Each structure stands twice: as structure tokens, then as C-alpha cells.
């Protein structure tokens with residue numbers, strides 16, 4: 001929990017003396033794994049865009065007597081994700097039945113995990129816009145099966161609901177955070193980083209538009225009560241800790257959001273809605289809501305169930321999972337390098353800035369491509385290759401690293417100047433015209449054009465104007 005932020009708010013409260021709330025946000029994220037077959041049967045899991053009900057069998061249709069056989073790859077991938085999120089992997093884990101009735105769930109229960117999930121107690125470090133780092137704790141990562149899909153349509157003038165069971169039984173990982181998140185922006189940063197890690201692991205395409213990654217923020221507000229000025233620092237410390245521990249007595253969950261931007265908007269909407277209720281002395285209802293993008297608001301769907309409503313019990317048809325150290329070590333060894341490691345490597349090995357490294361490491365394929373280019377290029381600085389990848393929208397699928405290197409070399413030949421020389425000139429100009437630099441930094445765009453002009457006078461190649469402008473901007477940022 002971010003005590004600094006909290007104490008800053010408490011102090012602010014003591015000065016301004018009015019009602020304030022702190023947002024308590026947790027996230028549940030569902031991710032469909034891209035295994036070849038479904039979670040408990042041999043049907044193909046690649047269902048997107050296929051003819052409805054063409055990827056089904058007695059197991060995923062929940063027909064009586066059908067027996068589930070767990071997908072080994074899905075279990076391993078779930079554990080690898082847990083490892084990437086710094087989770088503990090308990091030696092013993094099991095599947096449970098979560099009972100509820102809904103037409104998209106033909107068995108009447110979903111095979112999920114209740115009290116002994118595959119992964120527990122993890123954490124993910126995020127970097128906030130001000131550069132500070134924050135740890136978001138991960139409560140659990142578990143495995144379950146997806147449900148079928150309902151399609152609402154009008155057939156012969158009648159409103160009808162159709163069911164497609166192709167998605168039924170596709171392996172689904174659920175990631176649950178502790179309520180450590182304090183703003184919609186923190187939630188967005190966390191989700192983007194999680195998304196990136198999942199892509200790095202190649203366990204899911206995590207495509208939000210196809211619904212293979214779905215977001216469910218839960219939001220409540222905690223009132224920061226007005227307090228008298230503390231008599232001593234230790235008293236202040238105690239007062240803060242007391243506030244810090246109490247969680248609100250209600251929680252609002254927003255279901256099935258399929259974009260980071262919508263999640264952010266839904267959270268902001270809820271913070272506003274709930275603070276208005278609380279300010280009137282009302283307590284928001286414990287419930288599940290949905291995000292309505294058209295109306296830009298959340299709407300009530302149903303009151304929130306408690307775990308006992310689902311009558312969880314151990315799945316009798318699947319033996320529990322017992323890990324030995326050897327298998328877990330093997331999985332750990334197979335973990336690919338993760339974004340944070342790649343960023344560190346780019347900074348250390350290629351002397352790229354944190355900014356450039358973060359952009360290149362955003363996608364592991366781009367990071368690989370960059371390294372291949374650097375190894376092929378003889379007289380081109382790594383920084384130049386990074387610039388091309390970042391600024392020129394290189395289509396890495398259709399341009400081989402070898403060809404990109406040739407292209408950069410050709411362009412340097414055409415312009416009659418290498419990047420190394422160009423950077424040198426630009427650095428000199430920046431040093432020699434401090435007044436223009438400070439003007440630009442205080443918002444005068446014309447100062448930038450002046451600096452570009454000064455560089456152009458030495459370079460004498462008008463085709464380089466845009467490039468020079470970009471480099472100066474980057475050097476001054």
C-alpha cells in the first residue's frame with residue numbers, strides 16, 4: 001500500500017478540513033490461453049471466427065457421463081505466468097466445481113479452482129508517471145474453463161438468444177490482485193504491463209478485441225476521516241496506520257471490460273459515483289455493474305454473490321496436482337526473459353536511454369529484431385537503429401534485419417553524413433546556444449526551429465530537417 005500517497009492526503013485533509021476519499025481498487029483479469037486443444041477435452045481451442053458449435057464434443061457440451069482430462073500445457077503455462085509474477089507455487093493444487101446456472105454453462109458448474117489455486121502471493125512492480133515504482137501484490141493466479149457465448153439476435157422478427165459452445169472449455173487463467181491500486185491510471189499501467197508479460201510468455205494472444213483478455217476492476221472508496229492535528233509524530237504514525245488497515249465494507253465490481261481505456265473510464269466513473277453517494281451519507285451497494293461505452297457510464301447488473309452462493313466443492317473427476325521440485329525448476333528454466341530484463345539489457349549493452357529501451361522492449365519480437373540488426377551493422381550505432389525502429393514504423397515482418405541495416409547505411413551515404421557525425425554537430429549547437437535551449441524548454445516552439453536552422457547551416461542537406469528536429473527534441477527532453 002502506498003503510505004506516502006496516503007499520508008500526503010491525510011496531511012492535505014488536516015489543512016483543508018473537508019471530506020476526502022481514497023480509492024481502493026483491485027483487478028481480476030481473465031486470459032484465454034492459446035493451447036492447441038481445450039482445457040478438458042481434445043477439441044481445438046482456436047475457435048475465433050469459426051462456424052458456431054463446430055468445435056464441440058460431449059465433454060465441453062457437458063453431456064452426462066463425459067469425463068474431463070486436464071490439459072498439461074495449460075497447467076504449465078498458468079504456472080509459468082505465476083512464476084513471471086513472482087508467485088509461490090504450492091506443492092499441492094486441485095480443481096473445484098463452481099456451481100451456478102446460466103445457459104452458456106451446460107454442465108451447471110464451471111471447473112475452476114477455489115481454495116488451492118496453482119499460484120499464490122505474487123507481485124508486479126509498476127513504474128508510475130512520476131518515475132516512482134510501486135508494488136502491486138498478486139493474490140492468486142488460477143486456471144479454469146471458459147463458458148459458451150450467448151448471441152442476441154432477431155430471428156423472424158422475434159428477439160432470440162443463440163448459444164455458441166465453441167468457446168466452452170477453452171483454458172482460462174484468472175489473475176487476481178490485492179486491492180493495492182489507488183487510481184485509474186495505476187490500474188492502466190498495471191494492466192499494460194501484465195498484458196506485455198503475457199505476450200512475452202507466448203501463452204495467449206491477449207487480444208482485447210477478440211475477448212481473449214477481459215478486465216474486471218473492483219472499486220470502493222475509503223473515507224479519510226477528519227482528525228485533530230497529531231500531538232506527536234508517533235501519534236501521527238499510529239493514526240495513519242489505523243486508516244490504512246480498514247477496507248470499505250462494500251465493493252463494486254465492473255464486469256467484462258475489453259479495453260484498457262474502458263477500464264480506466266469505468267474506474268473514474270465509479271469513483272465519482274461512489275463519492276457522490278458517500279458524501280450524501282449513503283453507502284454504495286455491493287453489486288456487479290457493466291460498462292456502457294455508449295452512455296459513458298456503469299449500470300447495475302446484479303447484486304454481488306458471495307463465495308458460498310456457488311457451493312464450491314472439489315472436482316471428483318480430476319485428481320489433484322502434486323508438483324515435485326524438479327518439474328517446477330524445469331518450468332522456471334524455460335521462462336523467457338521478461339520485459340524488465342530486456343530493458344535492463346538494452347540500457348546496459350547498447351547504451352540506449354530508458355525511454356528508447358522501454359519502447360523497443362514493448363514487444364519481444366521488436367527487441368529480438370533490434371539485436372539482430374545491431375549484430376549485423378558494422379558502422380551504424382545501436383542508437384541509430386533504435387531511432388529507425390521507433391520513428392519510422394518499420395514493418396519487421398516484411399523487412400529482414402539485414403535489409404533494414406542496408407537501408408540505413410544507404411540513407412547515411414545519401415545524406416553524406418553518418419549519424420555519429422550528425423549527433424556531434426547537434427550536441428555542439430545545443431551547447432553553443434543555451435538561450436535558445438532554455439527558450440524552447442519554456443515553451444517557445446520558434447526556438448526549436450532556430451536550433452534546427454543552426455544545425456542545417458553546417459549539414460547543408462535539407463532532406464535531413466525532420467530528422468534533425470526529432471533528434472534535437474529528443475536531446476532536450
Ligand SMILES: [Zn+2]
Pocket residue numbers: 038041042043055056057058059060061169
Ligand atoms: Zn470438446
